[in-house]
Every structure is written in C-alpha cells, then in structure tokens.
Amino acid sequence: MPHGSPATPPAAAVSAATGGEVRSCTTLGTSHAWTLHSGELADGRGFFAKVADGYAEAPAAEAAGLRWLAEVPGGAAVPGVLAADGGVLVLERVHEDGARADAAADLGRRLALTHRAGAPFFGASWPGWLATLPLDNTPGDRWPEWYARRRLLPYLRDARDRGYLDSGDVAQLERVLDRIADLAGPDEPPARIHGDLWAGNVLWGRDGAVLIDPAAHGGHRESDLAMLQLFGAPHLDRILAAYDEAFPTAPGRRDRVPLHQLHPLLAHVCLFGRSYRSQLLDAARRLA
Incomplete structure (x- = not known):
C-alpha cells in the first residue's frame, strides 16, 4: 500500500518516508488532494508533512522544485526537504514570526x-x-x-x-x-x-x-x-x-x-x- 494511502495513519506515513520515529504528529487540515500535518521527529527536528490522497506525483514535483531553488547561494530561502516518498512530502517546519x-x-x-x-x-x-x-x-x-x-x-x-x-x-x-x-x-x-x-x-x-x-x-x-x-x-x-x-x-x-x-x-x-x-x-x- 502506498505511503500516501488514506488508510495509512499520517504518523506512520511520515515515519516510513523519513525512516525515523515520529514523536508527535498533529493534523492541521486539508488542502486540495492532501492532508497537512505538523509534528516532531524523535531526533527533535520539527516537520511539516503533506500526505497525498491521489495526485501522488504532485508532492514529488514540489520536492524537486524546492531542492532546485535551494541550490542558489544567498537566494530566497525554502524549507529543507526531509523526505519525498511516493505521496508523502516531509519538510523542515518553519516557525512563523510575522512580516517585517x-x-x-x-x-x-x-x-x-x-x-x-x-x-x-x-x-x-x-x-x-x-x-x-x-x-x-x-x-x-x-x-x-x-x-x-x-x-x-x-x-x-x-x-x-x-x-x-x-x-x-x-x-x-x-x-x-x-x-x-x-x-x-x-x-x-x-x-x-x-x-x-x-x-x-x-x-x-x-x-x-x-x-x-x-x-x-x-x-x-x-x-x-x-x-x-x-x-x-x-x-x-x-x-x-x-x-x-x-x-x-x-x-x-x-x-x-x-x-x-x-x-x-x-x-x-x-x-x-x-x-x-x-x-x-x-x-x-x-x-x-
């Protein structure tokens, strides 16, 4: 069963994608064809995850784009890709602090x-x-x-x-x-x-x-x-x-x-x- 299947609990999907243990995982809602989640891995890293319900190619395209944008020294900042496996995309969590x-x-x-x-x-x-x-x-x-x-x-x-x-x-x-x-x-x-x-x-x-x-x-x-x-x-x-x-x-x-x-x-x-x-x-x- 693909990691992004609706039958797969989100924490299990993130764990399978990253190869690590998930300490916490909270569902934030939905966007288009994927559910959104935030949590923490066992090593202390915060994450944001998308788990696809269909359209599994879309998270992979997003990961490719993020990695490509990240190649530019001093360029616009993007979150690091922690894992992109099938229909699951796991990113570094961004702590928001308001626009200045x-x-x-x-x-x-x-x-x-x-x-x-x-x-x-x-x-x-x-x-x-x-x-x-x-x-x-x-x-x-x-x-x-x-x-x-x-x-x-x-x-x-x-x-x-x-x-x-x-x-x-x-x-x-x-x-x-x-x-x-x-x-x-x-x-x-x-x-x-x-x-x-x-x-x-x-x-x-x-x-x-x-x-x-x-x-x-x-x-x-x-x-x-x-x-x-x-x-x-x-x-x-x-x-x-x-x-x-x-x-x-x-x-x-x-x-x-x-x-x-x-x-x-x-x-x-x-x-x-x-x-x-x-x-x-x-x-x-x-x-x-």
Whole structure:
C-alpha cells in the first residue's frame, strides 16, 4: 500500500518516508488532494508533512522544485526537504514570526539572486503540478511562445471544457494569445522562478521570508513579481523596490503585469470555478 494511502495513519506515513520515529504528529487540515500535518521527529527536528490522497506525483514535483531553488547561494530561502516518498512530502517546519519591512526588503534581494541563477530552458526536467492541475514543463527556448503553449492554452481549454468560460470569453483570451509576442516585452533568458508566488506561499519566519509550495521551473522572472501583486503581499512595495535595485526589470513591467497574471487566474478558474472569471477577463481587457 502506498505511503500516501488514506488508510495509512499520517504518523506512520511520515515515519516510513523519513525512516525515523515520529514523536508527535498533529493534523492541521486539508488542502486540495492532501492532508497537512505538523509534528516532531524523535531526533527533535520539527516537520511539516503533506500526505497525498491521489495526485501522488504532485508532492514529488514540489520536492524537486524546492531542492532546485535551494541550490542558489544567498537566494530566497525554502524549507529543507526531509523526505519525498511516493505521496508523502516531509519538510523542515518553519516557525512563523510575522512580516517585517526589513525582511520584505531582504526577500526582494534574495529573490533577485534566485532569478539571476537562471535555468537551462523555459520549463523543467520534472513533470509540473500546480495544486491538482498538471503543468506542462516541456522545454522551450522563447518565453512568449512557451508561455502561450505550455501555460495559457491548456488551462484555457480546461476552463472552457469545465463550462467556466463561454465562447466569448475564450475569444477574448485568444486575441491576447495572438498578440503575445508584442505584449511580452524584451526577450529575457530563463529565470529560476518559484512559479506560484502568491502571498500565502511566503512564510515570515524568525530569520526572514521562507517560500513554500513552489511550481518551480525556468520561466520569466516577472511572473513571480506579478504573482506577488495578484492577491497582495505584506510590504509589497519594499519587496519590489529591493528587487528592482538588485536586478532591475525592463521598462514597461507594470504594463505587462496582467499578462503574467493570466496563468494563475486561469488556474484559479479551473480549480475554483467562475468566481475568478471576472478577474481573468479584466486582466485580458487591460492587455487589449
């Protein structure tokens, strides 16, 4: 029986994944297709764990992304991966301490370093996931075409097929796709990006910001910045100012924000339905 099976108690699943004894394990709730747990191993290390009920490939993709982001010296902090075994992901526990302006500026500088580290291509060498939605990480060499084909079109079709977008909505978004080369701005090399950097995926730990739940891949660095802006983030102005000081973006970034927000908004439509439709179409109108 796989470790992530609902019949496996979470403490036993964590123990099997880590190969160590679990001293305590508390269930925190659920998120998408997995249950969330926090506890302590017998050696004293605190952990946070996801145990999958289906979609067992998603925790493995998250672990690959975390390890890849962690390779950058001085880059944005991520929790260490203690184990990734089947449908179980066990991470170092982050002790939250509240957002501070100095920590936000530090995040901006560290995120710039992570992005500068780059990637060999747009995409990734592992299958991608965003919550329970598969991400096509097939490599590409030019971002506008790659973004349209691997990020926007699959979710546009999915949202249409689920009945969340009508033919007029689809036509409006297709007009954006037709102009994507003009809307994308200057060519940029692949950046090492988090890929799902909304405010909820930034934990403010005792030693600064820690990024969790990545959909990491080689992408456009402005996608991470636009995602931070999508639902707001504490001290966002400090994050962006410190980032721009360390690694200035090309002129016109603010005009391109809606383009980079189309993918996460399409994902939200696919995951949560028509409640995000108006926000998606508003972003498309801003690009028109």
